[in-house]
Amino acid sequence: MHPVLKTVLARLGLGLMTLFFVSVVIFLSIEMLPGDFTQAVLGQAATEETVTAFRRELGLDQPAITRYFDWIGGVATGDFGTSFSGRAASGVDRSRPVVALIGPRLENTLFLAGMTAVIAVPLALFLGITAALWRNSIYDRIVSSTTLTTISFPEFFVAYLLILFFASLWPVFPSLANVSPQMDLWERVYRCILPSATLMLVIVAHMMRMTRAAIINLLAQPYIEMARLKGLPARTVILRHALPNAWAPIVNVIAFNLAYLVVGVVVVEVVFVYPGIGQLMVDAVTTRDIPVVQACALIFAATYILLNLFADIISIITNPRLLHPR
Amino acid sequence: MTNTTDETYSAAAEVAQVRVRRTWRERAWLSLKKAPPTAWFGMVVIAIYLVVAILAPLIAPYGEAQVFPAPYAPWSAEHLFGTDQIGRDIFSRLIYGARNTIGIALATTLLAFTIGGGLALAAAILRGWTDQILSRIVDVLMAIPSLIFALMLLSIFGASVVSLILIIAVLDSTRVFRLTRAVAMNVVVMEYVEAARLRGEGTGWIMRREILPNILPPLVAEFGLRFCFVFLTVAALSFLGLGIQPPTADWGSMVRENASLIQFAQYDLKAALTPLLPAAAIALLTVAVNFVVDWFLYKTSGLRDER
Numbered sequence: 001m002h003p004v005l006k007t008v009l010a011r012l013g014l015g016l017m018t019l020f021f022v023s024v025v026i027f028l029s030i031e032m033l034p035g036d037f038t039q040a041v042l043g044q045a046a047t048e049e050t051v052t053a054f055r056r057e058l059g060l061d062q063p064a065i066t067r068y069f070d071w072i073g074g075v076a077t078g079d080f081g082t083s084f085s086g087r088a089a090s091g092v093d094r095s096r097p098v099v100a101l102i103g104p105r106l107e108n109t110l111f112l113a114g115m116t117a118v119i120a121v122p123l124a125l126f127l128g129i130t131a132a133l134w135r136n137s138i139y140d141r142i143v144s145s146t147t148l149t150t151i152s153f154p155e156f157f158v159a160y161l162l163i164l165f166f167a168s169l170w171p172v173f174p175s176l177a178n179v180s181p182q183m184d185l186w187e188r189v190y191r192c193i194l195p196s197a198t199l200m201l202v203i204v205a206h207m208m209r210m211t212r213a214a215i216i217n218l219l220a221q222p223y224i225e226m227a228r229l230k231g232l233p234a235r236t237v238i239l240r241h242a243l244p245n246a247w248a249p250i251v252n253v254i255a256f257n258l259a260y261l262v263v264g265v266v267v268v269e270v271v272f273v274y275p276g277i278g279q280l281m282v283d284a285v286t287t288r289d290i291p292v293v294q295a296c297a298l299i300f301a302a303t304y305i306l307l308n309l310f311a312d313i314i315s316i317i318t319n320p321r322l323l324h325p326r
Numbered sequence: 327m328t329n330t331t332d333e334t335y336s337a338a339a340e341v342a343q344v345r346v347r348r349t350w351r352e353r354a355w356l357s358l359k360k361a362p363p364t365a366w367f368g369m370v371v372i373a374i375y376l377v378v379a380i381l382a383p384l385i386a387p388y389g390e391a392q393v394f395p396a397p398y399a400p401w402s403a404e405h406l407f408g409t410d411q412i413g414r415d416i417f418s419r420l421i422y423g424a425r426n427t428i429g430i431a432l433a434t435t436l437l438a439f440t441i442g443g444g445l446a447l448a449a450a451i452l453r454g455w456t457d458q459i460l461s462r463i464v465d466v467l468m469a470i471p472s473l474i475f476a477l478m479l480l481s482i483f484g485a486s487v488v489s490l491i492l493i494i495a496v497l498d499s500t501r502v503f504r505l506t507r508a509v510a511m512n513v514v515v516m517e518y519v520e521a522a523r524l525r526g527e528g529t530g531w532i533m534r535r536e537i538l539p540n541i542l543p544p545l546v547a548e549f550g551l552r553f554c555f556v557f558l559t560v561a562a563l564s565f566l567g568l569g570i571q572p573p574t575a576d577w578g579s580m581v582r583e584n585a586s587l588i589q590f591a592q593y594d595l596k597a598a599l600t601p602l603l604p605a606a607a608i609a610l611l612t613v614a615v616n617f618v619v620d621w622f623l624y625k626t627s628g629l630r631d632e633r
Contacts, residue, residue: 021466029482152612154558156565156581157605160588164598168591175589263471267562271585281474282566285481293481300474308469 007316015309022301023075026294027068057082080295084288098295102277106299108179109269109276112192113261116199121254124204128211128253133238135216144212147205155264159198159271166194177272195272199264207257214249218242248315255311259304361621368617375424375611382425386418391573398587401596408600410584416600419575423604426570427577428611430491431557437495438556439549442502447533449503450510461507464500472497473559477568485568494559498552505548509541516540543626550619554612561608577604 074081080098131140150158167175177191218224219242227241266278273279277296284292348356361369378385387406388394391414399409407416449457467475476493483489513519519536527535563569564578572579584601591598 018466018469022469025466025470026478029478148616149613152554152616153609154561154565154605154612156562157602157609160581160585160602160605164588164591164602168588168598169595259471263473266473266477267565270566281477282568285477285568288481288484290481293478297470297474297478301470304471305469 004317004319008313011309011312011316015305015312019302019305022305023072023298024068026297026301027071028064029290029294075295075298081291083292084290098291101280101292102295102299104181105275105277105280108274109265109278111179111188112195112199112269112274112276113258113265115189115192116196116203116261117258119196120200120203120207120257123200124207124257125211125250125254127204128208129215131208132212132215132219140212143208147208150201150205151209153202155198155202155267156271158201159195159268162194162198163271175272177274179275192274195268195274198268198271199261202264203257203261206260207253210253210256211250214253215242215246218246218249221245244318247318251311251314251318255307259307262300262303262307357625364617365621368614368621371610371614372618375428375614378421379424379428382421386421388415388418390414390419390422390575392418398597400594401600407603408597410580414573414575416580416584416603419580420577420604420607422575423577423580424607426574427557427560427564427608430487430570431553431560434491434495434498434556434560435549435553437491438498438502438552439545441495442499443506443545444533445499446503446506447510447537448529450507450514451529451532451537457507460503464503467497467500468504473562476559476563477566480563480568485571487570487574490560490563490569494556498556498559501555502548502552506541506545509544510537513537513540543622547619547623547626550615550622554615557608558612577608580604 071081078099080102083096083098083101127143131143134140163175166173173194174191175194177195179188179191183191224237224241227237232241265276266282268274269276269278270282277299281293281296281300283289284296394405394409394413394415396409397411397413399405399413401408405415405417407420409415410419445460449460472494475497479493480489483493514537519532522532522536560569561578564576565582567579567582569578570576581601581604587597587600588602589598
């Protein structure tokens with residue numbers, strides 16, 4: 001087998017295995033719940049029958065392994081179970097399926113993350129690469145020290161600073177990003193500008209610093225020095241010798257930061273009251289709505305793992321050393 | 327060593343001189359003198375934070391949860407930064423917040439290092455299946471974004487200070503484990519470790535006396551960075567309302583409680599700045615720690631970033 005294919009398959013297998021174990025960890029979390037949580041959900045006045053019925057609905061009368069495969073089978077077919085909220089002690093069940101709760105919000109979150117990424121990724125790469133090429137210039141110093149400061153700020157600090165300046169002192173953008181499905185694209189974009197800008201400031205700083213470090217590390221390699229000493233023009237050194245080796249670190253930086261974006265949205269969504277999946281998860285944690293928390297955690301974790309898997313595969317495919325097997 | 331204070335340097339004098347070893351204190355002072363201004367700034371800021379945190383009850387003008395009749399009072403002489411939504415003095419709460427937020431972050435980081443570092447050293451020394459099992463568990467735990475994992479665990483165990491410290495410490499210990507194991511692996515294969523083992527020393531002794539002193543510099547730097555990370559996570563969770571619970575003063579939740587004041591920036595700029603004060607306090611400490619760690623890394627090399 002071709003070594004590239006072999007490595008890719010091995011990495012793919014490892015990724016799927018990680019996904020499996022992560023789903024087990026998330027599933028096991030429900031096992032650690034204290035025994036009386038049915039009462040917490042249904043209320044103190046719950047009758048014996050209601051509790052038993054609820055426990056049977058959750059499948060608590062079956063062994064954990066059966067329940068795990070039921071759950072993961074449901075997830076695979078797009079069924080995350082039913083939310084805990086909306087249940088009453090009398091046995092009246094007004095709860096909604098988790099998918100119905102998550103679906104539209106996941107869409108909103110992806111919209112926000114996508115909008116941020118489209119602008120942030122090219123900008124960060126441009127800043128990082130130029131800063132690395134003109135290392136120690138004034139440009140490099142300004143960009144580097146600005147990003148070091150932004151990195152140290154918590155997301156909500158950046159968010160409130162933006163609100164203070166652009167929504168309160170000089171009201172040009174809305175401070176509440178309440179979007180609804182009926183809105184047209186531009187209205188949506190307009191409402192999302194401040195949350196998106198917050199994420200952008202944080203993520204561009206991270207991405208720029210990592211790109212810069214990766215490129216500087218690359219340019220310090222002996223083969224680059226060799227190419228320079230051979231007398232090759234700077235353009236050839238960068239395009240022919242540096243770039244093919246640069247894809248792997250750059251793709252890794254992008255994937256790492258998109259994964260970071262997935263986590264960063266939680267705080268930003270709460271600040272701007274944006275109806276996304278992060279806000280849903282925080283609400284579910286407060287009300288201890290376990291099925292929703294599990295579903296959100298699984299979605300976040302899966303996105304994170306898949307992004308990293310994708311980056312690894314791209315860096316294997318673009319690795320010039322593996323392309324020419326001896 | 328050379329006698330640098332003298333204007334005229336004489337090689338003969340130096341040769342004749344008895345070699346003097348600088349004491350620990352002299353060496354520390356010398357490297358401090360050479361520290362760049364950013365590092366000095368960082369150290370001064372950290373020192374101020376620590377003093378405020380330790381002496382909080384002496385510095386704060388009012389009690390942590392003392393309620394005054396006027397909620398949302400403006401900045402004034404008796405309430406330096408005004409009062410919050412139920413009439414507690416913001417300035418006092420900021421000072422107590424230093425104690426709570428920094429204290430919790432520090433306890434969490436220490437716990438994370440005890441768990442992660444201890445297990446990593448054990449894995450590096452014992453090798454074999456201990457190492458394999460621990461490393462695979464850490465791989466799986468690291469595949470879940472830590473804020474998401476923390477949120478999930480908090481929904482199960484409920485939001486309290488103890489569960490907050492335990493959950494974040496366990497999650498962060500995975501990162502500590504990775505680094506410690508990596509650096510310890512290089513030291514474990516050294517001859518002096520082999521010699522100690524042949525001498526019949528136990529695992530604990532080898533851990534403490536042979537390996538730990540040799541991997542200390544990267545661990546100290548990691549401690550600083552990990553502290554920043556934990557500090558920001560605790561602040562974020564408190565901000566989301568899932569961390570430190572009221573009435574305990576804490577910077578993250580203070581930002582959220584007073585956030586609505588920002589809307590009135592056009593009428594009262596000072597009031598609008600109030601929710602930003604705790605956020606700025608968090609940011610300033612993180613910047614300071616980062617500066618010091620940068621300098622420390624540069625000095626002890628090894629993990630030197632680019633350059």
